[in-house]
């Protein structure tokens with residue numbers, strides 16, 4: 001049955017309140033309006049940022065909402081004025097938009113895009129500042145402009161990357177967030193040179209995706225250690241972990257990455273960098289009210305503190321390129337998928353994320 005122009009009723013996992021188990025509901029998904037695309041989501045993974053917003057610590061978190069932002073699917077229909085995708089196209093929704101026209105996109109200095117960010121930050125669509133999701137007339141907020149924990153979602157056209165239809169959607173869904181963030185933090189943000197000594201604070205998906213030659217992995221979950229050759233568990237040392245690393249590496253590392261969202265670990269990550277040139281990149285998302293601190297002397301003596309969003313990748317232009325790299329076996333994705341479940345098991349998937357041993361859990365949305 002043709003669904004174009006019709007409201008679609010489908011299953012979605014709804015977050016009604018912070019920390020309350022998600023419930024699978026029948027939700028109504030309105031047709032896409034001007035400049036919007038409705039996508040049938042086939043696979044979505046869970047990222048720690050979903051858990052972060054669900055926890056209530058995200059200052060932009062709004063409830064009730066439909067979380068999810070690491071997914072792949074097929075365009076079901078498009079709104080007026082949409083020219084770059086059409087029904088049937090295989091796509092990855094991108095929480096970091098790319099319009100090509102705003103001052104951010106034109107600057108050439110950043111992958112951040114300003115076109116729809118104000119609307120996505122408050123859970124609505126740009127054209128009428130309303131949600132396309134509802135349950136019996138009660139609106140549900142969108143999340144990160146993607147809301148992929150729904151069998152159908154509506155996104156802005158500037159937030160859709162069209163990909164090779166031969167790519168396995170159950171795998172390349174990870175290219176919607178975690179893997180590009182890790183790779184891009186190394187390639188684009190830090191620009192790590194071959195031979196550099198690198199400390200990665202945590203061996204989750206974003207951390208592990210940072211494939212570099214000389215890697216020192218730091219995590220409190222020892223189940224993750226089998227994935228790297230050199231590792232440290234801060235719980236097994238009396239000295240501050242930055243001191244342990246400085247002692248081990250003849251003065252500190254060339255680069256470090258914090259992929260946890262813990263401001264005290266962010267400080268350790270900066271302070272384990274080598275005097276004169278060490279660069280630390282913040283990837284992890286810290287809760288509302290948290291602030292970073294260090295002695296300014298750390299920066300005066302040449303250490304550099306930076307951050308990255310989506311690894312600095314321009315989403316619509318570079319996600320298709322990352323998919324090609326995956327298809328050519330130039331980047332790894334499959335290795336990060338440790339669990340596969342159905343949408344109905346989403347709360348179990350979040351439990352797995354928190355239990356340790358889990359990297360990415362991919363949910364099949366229509367099983």
Ligand SMILES: NC(=O)C1=CN([C@@H]2O[C@H](COP(=O)(O)OP(=O)(O)OC[C@H]3O[C@@H](n4cnc5c(N)ncnc54)[C@H](O)[C@@H]3O)[C@@H](O)[C@H]2O)C=CC1
Pocket residue numbers: 046047048049052177178181201202203204205206207218219220221224234259260261262265282283284285286308309310311353356358359
């Ligand atoms: N900046 C960006 O664009 C993005 C940021 N993120 C953020 O990156 C972080 C990581 O995300 P995921 O890889 O999905 O998380 P994950 O849940 O897969 O991994 C987190 C890891 O941190 C470890 N950990 C927790 N506390 C620790 C501590 N005190 N010391 C050492 N290790 C510790 C855990 O054992 C786990 O291995 C999150 O904060 C997430 O919100 C995720 C994607 C994009």
Ligand SMILES: N[C@@H](CCC(=O)N[C@@H](CSC=O)C(=O)NCC(=O)O)C(=O)O
Pocket residue numbers: 047049050058059060061096112117177285286287288309310
């Ligand atoms: N609403 C959050 C913002 C969290 C954040 O920094 N998000 C990252 C992506 S995390 C993906 O898993 C990001 O891209 N930030 C740039 C942006 O424009 O949001 C908060 O306020 O803490």
Ligand SMILES: [Zn+2]
Pocket residue numbers: 047048049050069070177178
């Ligand atoms: Zn994410």
Ligand SMILES: [Zn+2]
Pocket residue numbers: 097098099100101102103104105106112113114115
């Ligand atoms: Zn833009």
